[in-house]
Amino acid sequence: MRLGAFLQDVGHHIAAWRHPDVPATGGISFGHYARLAQIAERGKFDAVFFGDMSTIMYPEDEALGQTARAVHIEPQSLLPALAMVTGRIGLISTASTTYNEPYALARRFAAIDHISGGRAGWNIVTSWTHGEALNASLAALPTHDERYVRAEEFVDVIRDLWDSFDDDAILADKDSGQFFDPARLHVLNHKGQHFQVRGPLNVTRPPQGWPVLVQAGSSDDGQALAARVAEVIFTAQTGIEDSLAFRTKIRARAAGFGRDPDGIKVMPGVMPVVGRSRAEAEDKFHRFQELIRPEIGWAIMRRHLGGHDLSGLLPDAPVPQDLPLGEGNQSRIRLLMTVAAREGWTVRDLYWYVVGSRGHWLLLGTAEEIADQLEARFTAGAADGFNIMPPWLPGGLEEFVDQVVPILQRRGLFRTDYSGTTLRDHLGLARPRGRYSDADTSIQQVSR
Ligand SMILES: Cc1cc2nc3c(=O)[nH]c(=O)nc-3n(C[C@H](O)[C@H](O)[C@H](O)COP(=O)(O)O)c2cc1C
Incomplete structure (x- = not known):
């Protein structure tokens, strides 16, 4: 089983910052992130x-100022610093x-991969x-x-840029004065619909x-x-059947591109709330829910339902099934309508759920129960692993690492130590040999 620690400033729950055990301004503190990465590495996670997004979150007037999620440290700058305080864990x-x-972007991710010794993921x-466009x-x-x-087109160009130098291009031959072999450097000369990039990468x-x-x-x-390019897929899936259907479909589509389906790891998000009993876990979750102010709650609901005016919706009416998908996050709107129809939810029920977990799988229970549920989805082929989204940080991550991970390890589902050094090693993914390498079949599959 693969595990990613999806770290949202001070927690996946929108009101986490108000909880007494949470450092409210942790999202802008390097020390906070360093501690989280070290906890995840102690738990042998594949990656943090x-x-x-390059905009302030939830800028709607009535909710303005109500969320700590408005500010955080830009992650590509954060990753190299985290590489210095960790040794093995992947950095995505x-x-x-x-x-x-x-x-x-090719330069920045290449830099992170070099600095971290092969632990970067994009x-x-x-x-x-809309805020980002503006x-x-x-x-x-x-x-x-x-x-x-x-x-x-972007992905094709960036992969080719990373292949600018063959792996053995650098000679560093002090005697001859030849630093690299020009025959092993490739100039891209890409001219496409969106990008004109000569290359090579420096x-x-x-x-x-x-x-x-x-x-x-x-x-x-x-x-x-x-299906064409991804090696890990982060997705929101609530029910086991939907999750299984998603993974089955994506694997078939990948095979259609000539890829080995095992070269793709599907990792849905899950927000776990661990208690000594199920009742305690529910109580814990309710305490977070009670910290949500309605203005921010409705801003989240509106945003995840496509930004429409929701004022006409009655709290006790069923969730409409004809919401326009719009131009934003289409899969999330579809998912929320589907789960609401399946569960027979009212608008009020959906509010409770979407504001709490943003549509990701919400898993409440004891550590054993949570491990059971993860195991069931994993062994059913509904997931290759999970992105764990602790509701609050660092406590929610610590609980998962100290209570759930040992159970998964005892059951032989999860590693007890790292066996490799790179993120590809952890995930069981092959290292691509390079577009210009004759023997390379993986590149030929995707070459234009
Ligand atoms: C699980 C998941 C996580 C996502 N995380 C981000 C994110 O961190 N930043 C972002 O701008 N978009 C994120 N997106 C949305 C993508 O930007 C996506 O390309 C866009 O909304 C279109 O989504 P769609 O293909 O589901 O319609 C995420 C989407 C999913 C399903």
């Missing part, structure tokens, strides 16, 4: 994982294909909020289609060949991108 950061340039997203000299969010067309091939390619965004377009 950071989401990101989100970065958008809509608001970055491939050359600049979570590919197309972004979904910070990127655009009048509006590009359409869902446009974003994914750009993302497909850094040698990353230790992992390519940093691990993670992807989040589960619409049909998102799945198409993932």
Whole structure:
């Protein structure tokens, strides 16, 4: 089983910062993140994982000022610092294909991979909020289609840039004066719809060949991108059947691209709340829920349902099943309508759930019960592992590491120590040999 620690400033729960045991301003403290990464490494997690967006969260007027999530340290800057205070754990950061340039991003992730000795991962997203467009000299969010067309080209370019130097290109021959072999340097000369990039990259091939390619965004377009290029998929899945159907479909689509389906690890998010009894776990969760002010609660609900005006919705009415998917996060709107229909939820029920876990799988119980549930999904083939989203930090992560991980280890489901040094080693992913290597079949599959 693969485990990622998805670390949202001071916790996945929106009101975590108000809890007495939580350092409210931890999201802007390096010491806080260092401690979290060390706890996750003690738990032998595959990676720490950071989401990101280049805008303030929940800027709606009535909720303004009510969330600590408004501020956090930019994760690509954070990862190299975390590499210095950890030794083995993988380091994954989100970065958008809509608001970055491939050359600049290729350099940054190559740098993180070099600095960390091969522990970097890039979570590919197309972004979904209007606020980011407004910070990127655009009048509006590009359409869902446009974003994914750009993302497909972006990933091709960035992978090719990482392959600029062959692995053995550097000679560093002091006697002859030849630093590298020009025959082993490749100039890209890419001319596409969105990007014109000559190359080559001014850094040698990353230790992992390519940093691990993670992807989040589960619409049909998102799945198409993932099936072609992703090595890890971060997705929100609530029911075991949906999760199994998602993984089965993505593996079949990957095979359609000529890929080995085992080269993709599907890791849904899960927010665990651990108690000594189920009642205690529920109590704990309710204490967090009571800390949510309604203005921020409705801002979250509105955002995850596509930004529509929800004022016409009656709290005790069933959740509408015809909400427009819009141009933002389509898979999340679809997921929330599906789970509401399946569970027979009212608007009030959905509010309780979405504000608490943002639509991810909410798992309340004892450590044994949580381990049982994770094991059931894993052995059913519904997941290769999970991104653990502790509701509050550092306590929620400590509880998982100290109480749930040992059970998974005793059951032989999870490692008791690292056996390799790179993130690819931890995840069981092959190192890509490089686009220009003759013997390389993995590159030929995806070459344009
Ligand atoms: C589990 C999950 C996590 C995501 N994390 C982020 C994130 O950290 N930052 C971000 O801008 N978008 C994130 N996204 C959304 C992506 O930006 C995505 O490309 C976009 O919303 C379109 O999503 P869709 O393909 O599901 O419609 C995430 C999506 C999913 C499913």
